Amino acid sequence: MAVLPPGRRxxxxxxQLAKQEQIVDAARRVLVRDGLAGCTARAIAAEGPLTKSAIHYYFSDIDLLIDRAMAALVTDFLTGLRLVADKYDDPRERLWAVLESYLGTFAEHPNAxxxxxxxxxxxxxxxNVQAAEVTLRSVIELLTDLLDDVGIDDPRARARALQSYLLGAVVQQHVRRRPFAVLREEIELLCLA
Structure with missing residues (x-):
């Protein structure tokens, strides 16, 4: 379901809701392709079926549109990770598969x-960090659940540490690619030791 600003639903x-979603979908594609600086009303209009005027009609604030597009990207990312998790019965295998997929997603789509x-x-x-905080919390919740299933002490604290590690690893993988087996050893020291 679309996330709408208070009072707009x-x-x-x-x-109109469908048109709003078309705009959000176009903004998602522009964000991944061109980054935040390239995510302008003009670029979104060129990517989608609606005009720049329509974008301004449905979104009086481009920042709100970008918040919605980022939330949708993170939701899709988490949905993909949950689909990976659902393939595994063993909690440890599930954790490793999700973490490999997490890092693999950004290796395959560095602009994301x-x-x-x-x-x-x-x-x-x-x-204005509220929207970013929601996305971060969503990722940490997934990691908390995975670590809890493995039986880790204080899974929420470990999940926060793991998320910080993963964010750093995403950046480092762009500079110096390392195999997942090496990253796995580091994650084991961080979360499972």
Whole structure:
């Protein structure tokens, strides 16, 4: 279901909601391809079926549109990780498969990682971190569940540490690619020792 700003849900028709979603989908593609700086109303209009004027009609604030697009990207990312997790019965195998998929996603789509980091920096500078906090919390919740299933002490604290490690690993993998087996050893020391 689409995430709408407070008070807008009751005022938009199903057709208008569909158009809003088309704009969000176009913004997602632009974010991944061109990064945050390239995610302008003009670029989104060129990517999608609606005009720049329509974008401004449905989103009075481009930052709100970018928040929605980033939330959708993270939701898709987490859905993919959960699909990976669902393939495994053994909690440890599940954890490793999800972590490998997590890192693999950003290796396959490096611009997605850059968009994520650019977004965090931008909302931090604007002192508007609520939307980014929600996405971060969603990832940490998934990691907490995975670590809890393995039987780790204080899975939430370990999940926060693991998320910090993974974010750093995503950046480092762009500079110096290392095999997952090496990263796995580091993760074992961090979370499972």
């Amino acid at each position: 009751n005022r938009l028709s199903p057709n 990682a850059f968009a994520w980091f650019e977004y965090w920096v931008a909302v931090g500078r604007a002192d």
